[in-house]
Amino acid sequence: MKLYEYxxxxxxxxxxxxxxxxxxxxxxxxxxxxxxxxxxxxxxxAQLLSxxxxxxxxxxxxxxxxxxxxxxxxxxxxxxxxxxxxxxQKLEIARELYLCVTLDPVSSTAxxxxxxxxxVDIEEVAAKSPEKIVREPVSVxxxxxxxxxxxxxxxxxxxxxxxxxxxxxxxxxxxxxxKQDAVLAEINPLAVTKSGQVIAxxxxxxxxxxxxFRQPFEHVAEEYGNAVEFEAAQExxxxxxxxxxxxxxxxxxxxxxxxxxxxxxxxxxxxxFLEFGGPNYRKALQAMxxxxxxxxxxxxxVTFGTIARAxxxxxxxxxxxxxxxxxxxxxxxIRGTNEEAAAEILRGIGLEPLxxxxxxxxxxxxxxxxxxx
Amino acid sequence: xxxxxxxxxxxxxxxxxxxxxSFWTKHMLGLGTVVVAGVTPGKEGQxxxxxxxxxxxxxxxxxxxxxxxVLFVPPRFAKDAVFEAMDAxxxxxxxxxxxxxxxxxxxxxxxxxxxxxxxxxxxTSGVITPGQAMMGIxxxxxxRVYKPGRVGxxxxxxxxxNEVTAMLIRGGFGVSTLVGVGGDxxxxxxxxxxxxLFEKDPETDAVLLIGELGGSxxxxxxxxxxxxxxxxxxxxxxxxxAAPPGKTMGHAGAIISAGKGSAQGKIDxxxxxxxxxxxxxxxxxGIFREMLK
Numbered sequence: 116m117k118l119y120e121y122x123x124x125x126x127x128x129x130x131x132x133x134x135x136x137x138x139x140x141x142x143x144x145x146x147x148x149x150x151x152x153x154x155x156x157x158x159x160x161a162q163l164l165s166x167x168x169x170x171x172x173x174x175x176x177x178x179x180x181x182x183x184x185x186x187x188x189x190x191x192x193x194x195x196x197x198x199x200x201x202x203x204q205k206l207e208i209a210r211e212l213y214l215c216v217t218l219d220p221v222s223s224t225a226x227x228x229x230x231x232x233x234x235v236d237i238e239e240v241a242a243k244s245p246e247k248i249v250r251e252p253v254s255v256x257x258x259x260x261x262x263x264x265x266x267x268x269x270x271x272x273x274x275x276x277x278x279x280x281x282x283x284x285x286x287x288x289x290x291x292x293x294k295q296d297a298v299l300a301e302i303n304p305l306a307v308t309k310s311g312q313v314i315a316x317x318x319x320x321x322x323x324x325x326x327x328f329r330q331p332f333e334h335v336a337e338e339y340g341n342a343v344e345f346e347a348a349q350e351x352x353x354x355x356x357x358x359x360x361x362x363x364x365x366x367x368x369x370x371x372x373x374x375x376x377x378x379x380x381x382x383x384x385x386x387x388f389l390e391f392g393g394p395n396y397r398k399a400l401q402a403m404x405x406x407x408x409x410x411x412x413x414x415x416x417v418t419f420g421t422i423a424r425a426x427x428x429x430x431x432x433x434x435x436x437x438x439x440x441x442x443x444x445x446x447x448x449i450r451g452t453n454e455e456a457a458a459e460i461l462r463g464i465g466l467e468p469l470x471x472x473x474x475x476x477x478x479x480x481x482x483x484x485x486x487x488x
Numbered sequence: 489x490x491x492x493x494x495x496x497x498x499x500x501x502x503x504x505x506x507x508x509x510s511f512w513t514k515h516m517l518g519l520g521t522v523v524v525a526g527v528t529p530g531k532e533g534q535x536x537x538x539x540x541x542x543x544x545x546x547x548x549x550x551x552x553x554x555x556x557x558v559l560f561v562p563p564r565f566a567k568d569a570v571f572e573a574m575d576a577x578x579x580x581x582x583x584x585x586x587x588x589x590x591x592x593x594x595x596x597x598x599x600x601x602x603x604x605x606x607x608x609x610x611x612t613s614g615v616i617t618p619g620q621a622m623m624g625i626x627x628x629x630x631x632r633v634y635k636p637g638r639v640g641x642x643x644x645x646x647x648x649x650n651e652v653t654a655m656l657i658r659g660g661f662g663v664s665t666l667v668g669v670g671g672d673x674x675x676x677x678x679x680x681x682x683x684x685l686f687e688k689d690p691e692t693d694a695v696l697l698i699g700e701l702g703g704s705x706x707x708x709x710x711x712x713x714x715x716x717x718x719x720x721x722x723x724x725x726x727x728x729x730a731a732p733p734g735k736t737m738g739h740a741g742a743i744i745s746a747g748k749g750s751a752q753g754k755i756d757x758x759x760x761x762x763x764x765x766x767x768x769x770x771x772x773x774g775i776f777r778e779m780l781k
Contacts, residue, residue: 223674255591325587369645
């Protein structure tokens with residue numbers, strides 16, 4: 116899960132990395148207290164998980180209290196529904212560096228990256244002049260060693276004091292990445308101020324979802340595209356909503372992706388991506404409830420389960436239909452362990468079970484387009 | 489013949505007394521797998537499906553002469569269990585657990601590479617040589633999927649493997665060994681690391697690769713083919729052509745980021761390297777018929 120900037124900066128500060136004086140507020144009324152802490156001029160930064168805050172006008176510099184109040188009100192009133200605003204000391208930035216720690220699945224190492232071309236264009240730098248970004252692989256077994264730091268910092272050509280500070284911050288950031296189960300810990304820009312201080316002007320930290328049992332973070336609604344996706348996440352059901360009209364209930368990520376592809380190939384448009392396989396195979400009711408919240412004109416159910424037994428899934432679907440009484444047609448291709456019993460159950464509730472995925476997809480596409488049932 | 493596991497492999501089961509562990513031990517034995525020992529700390533002296541249980545992998549391995557281990561332990565204990573197996577000298581390890589923290593997975597893969605172990609998974613059904621033996625959770629009794637034959641299968645997925653392999657079987661082919669490398673971002677073993685075993689196996693004529701969007705495992709296979717490190721015919725099916733970028737589509741490993749890892753990119757790389765890529769599961773049998781005629 117992606118953390119908010121202010122959470123990321125709290126982690127950086129805990130790790131000993133310099134961050135600007137800051138105060139988090141949730142209404143313009145708290146501005147005076149914040150300004151008393153950070154001084155003027157200050158920067159007002161909307162706390163949102165999505166990128167492009169600057170371009171959307173959600174990061175503003177304010178020179179006076181009145182100016183700050185006006186701008187804070189405007190940010191809180193923005194359509195993005197900003198709930199928290201980070202009020203920060205304005206830095207006198209001389210240059211912008213880049214620093215991050217991530218991982219490489221192939222070598223199974225950490226990768227520490229640094230560049231003197233930090234700032235908003237780092238992705239363009241990565242694409243057009245990758246040689247401007249130094250990449251140092253680090254063994255997770257031994258950790259970041261002095262030679263790693265020399266390999267990382269020397270090519271940047273920084274003057275001595277700055278190099279020392281960046282080196283120390285790289286070490287601290289690696290420690291944070293490891294300790295917090297981060298998949299990404301990024302400082303962009305890592306600012307060098309006019310007085311020569313090296314300080315984290317932004318923070319992007321992504322924590323591994325599988326490690327949340329040992330990390331103190333909880334998912335928030337804003338991580339999800341909409342309320343239904345959040346609701347599905349609470350149920351532990353992978354779910355994404357789209358603007359098509361074929362409601363998907365599939366089991367297994369790979370099979371769901373395949374059905375998604377086939378729908379596109381046959382000229383249809385999925386209303387959602389829903390996977391109720393694996394540990395979720397007894398959740399047909401919740402899955403159908405979610406699917407009915409999309410724009411579906413037809414429900415397409417495709418499974419090929421092994422532990423997720425076909426008869427259990429068919430039973431669950433029969434119960435879901437009884438409880439929810441969907442008015443839209445349902446097409447099924449439920450195969451796998453005990454598939455004959457599954458077909459029997461489905462015929463018992465008046466469905467015509469299919470055994471072939473492509474046939475089922477074609478039928479669902481035709482039904483969504485208003486074809487005969 | 490086969491790769492990784494056959495009817496002579498002496499298998500140890502970690503977490504054997506749990507409900508999953510005992511259930512699948514019964515079925516591994518049912519297929520003919522030689523399961524020689526089980527481990528659950530604190531349960532030494534028990535017997536599960538006729539298999540003796542020990543407190544530690546070291547003692548179980550020494551007593552039973554096991555040479556491979558399959559783990560039915562919760563994801564948060566997977567790292568400890570894999571390290572225990574490697575410490576006891578086991579070098580073939582299958583991890584079924586879904587949801588292993590990625591930092592644990594990095595540690596597992598790094599350690600495995602350091603000691604020469606092959607770890608398969610997590611988030612996988614495991615490895616099966618139909619008609620002989622398995623380590624993992626396969627309903628081997630579904631014979632329209634798990635029929636012995638001469639095509640090696642590598643996959644990241646569970647249900648999709650059934651879907652696609654059933655098409656292969658329907659075309660008259662069978663499977664030498666099926667290896668599920670798992671759906672995680674950092675699998676213990678990657679497709680390109682399994683490939684040399686299929687290349688060497690005289691009973692494998694061709695390989696079916698079942699891939700999906702995200703990561704770079706399929707591109708690495710294409711590289712191995714282009715460099716002639718793998719020279720047998722390879723057919724592939726890649727899911728996720730229609731997936732929008734930036735969304736996690738089910739598997740943790742299935743995400744397109746910064747324009748990399750798209751299904752189309754993988755299809756192009758494999759095709760350029762000489763693989764045949766099926767657009768739909770129903771085309772798989774035809775492709776293998778052409779390649780193996």
